[in-house]
Amino acid sequence: MAFTPPQRLVxxxxxxxxxxxxxxxxLPELAQQVVARAGLTVERVQVPGGRxxxxxxxxxxxxxxAALKLAPERARPGSERAALAHWGGRGAVQLLExxxxxxxxxxxxxxxxxxxxxxxxxxxxxxxxGTLRRLWVAPPEGHGFETVEERTARQARAMRADADxxxxxxxxxxxxxxxxxxxxxxxxxxxxxxxxxxxxKVLAGDRMPWLAVGPDPVVGEMAFDLxxxxxxxxxxxxxxxxxxxxxxxxxxxxxxxxxxxxxxxRGWTLFRAVESGVRARRVGRVKDSELLLEFADxx
Numbered sequence: 377m378a379f380t381p382p383q384r385l386v387x388x389x390x391x392x393x394x395x396x397x398x399x400x401x402x403l404p405e406l407a408q409q410v411v412a413r414a415g416l417t418v419e420r421v422q423v424p425g426g427r428x429x430x431x432x433x434x435x436x437x438x439x440x441x442a443a444l445k446l447a448p449e450r451a452r453p454g455s456e457r458a459a460l461a462h463w464g465g466r467g468a469v470q471l472l473e474x475x476x477x478x479x480x481x482x483x484x485x486x487x488x489x490x491x492x493x494x495x496x497x498x499x500x501x502x503x504x505x506g507t508l509r510r511l512w513v514a515p516p517e518g519h520g521f522e523t524v525e526e527r528t529a530r531q532a533r534a535m536r537a538d539a540d541x542x543x544x545x546x547x548x549x550x551x552x553x554x555x556x557x558x559x560x561x562x563x564x565x566x567x568x569x570x571x572x573x574x575x576x577k578v579l580a581g582d583r584m585p586w587l588a589v590g591p592d593p594v595v596g597e598m599a600f601d602l603x604x605x606x607x608x609x610x611x612x613x614x615x616x617x618x619x620x621x622x623x624x625x626x627x628x629x630x631x632x633x634x635x636x637x638x639x640x641x642r643g644w645t646l647f648r649a650v651e652s653g654v655r656a657r658r659v660g661r662v663k664d665s666e667l668l669l670e671f672a673d674x675x
Contacts, residue, residue, distance in 0.1 A: 413476065429451060432444040458521070511601075525560055548669060649668050649669075
């Protein structure tokens with residue numbers, strides 16, 4: 377099976393690949409092996425696709441439409457598989473087979489070109505928040521998922537190193553790291569979170585109107601998961617003369633609708649926006665970094 381990985385995936389992996397990583401070069405062979413082992417028929421590559429995995433639209437040997445996702449180990453496909461298995465299709469895409477190969481997940485076919493983001497903004501936020509609520513369940517006993525404290529500790533170290541090298545980043549990084557310390561001092565509920573939730577991660581389905589895809593699961597408080605949703609369509613927020621006021625109203629509305637503490641949501645929104653902005657700057661995505669850091673400055 378010959379194919380060209382989508383350029384979006386190639387660019388994104390180039391930003392994060394460690395020295396010597398050859399996963400992208402091995403991807404065609406890996407895909408062939410998984411397809412043959414599972415008895416799949418490939419219809420096409422999903423384009424533009426994601427930033428951390430290749431998605432092939434396939435059919436099973438019984439003719440059932442499905443999606444085959446292949447991801448490098450650094451994207452934690454094993455953790456994603458465990459989370460999807462635990463949710464069992466409740467609010468999230470359903471696994472069709474537990475194990476089809478290295479870094480591979482065989483999932484039910486959704487409508488990959490129709491996400492919640494295609495809806496008007498108010499409706500999109502409502503549907504996305506409703507989907508997220510269904511995912512917030514107790515993690516399995518003895519789980520091996522990363523915690524919010526562990527993930528953000530790793531991110532905090534990278535943020536501090538960047539701020540030490542660039543004094544312009546220091547004020548926002550200091551504020552974000554201070555917010556993190558306060559939030560972790562007295563964490564509330566600990567549930568299984570999607571980890572990278574946003575409107576484009578909610579796709580139209582047949583079994584249910586909307587289902588979440590592509591989790592990077594983590595265990596922690598609900599406000600951490602909701603924080604990424606606050607800044608959805610950040611480019612539109614920045615372009616609006618009332619963007620700061622819209623953001624404050626969005627935080628209030630989402631916190632109230634999902635019974636999350638408003639200040640905790642604001643704090644995690646600040647941390648996650650600064651972390652994403654600093655990381656974007658680190659890999660040369662200057663425009664993205666400027667948008668995210670300006671957004672963070674409103675908080």
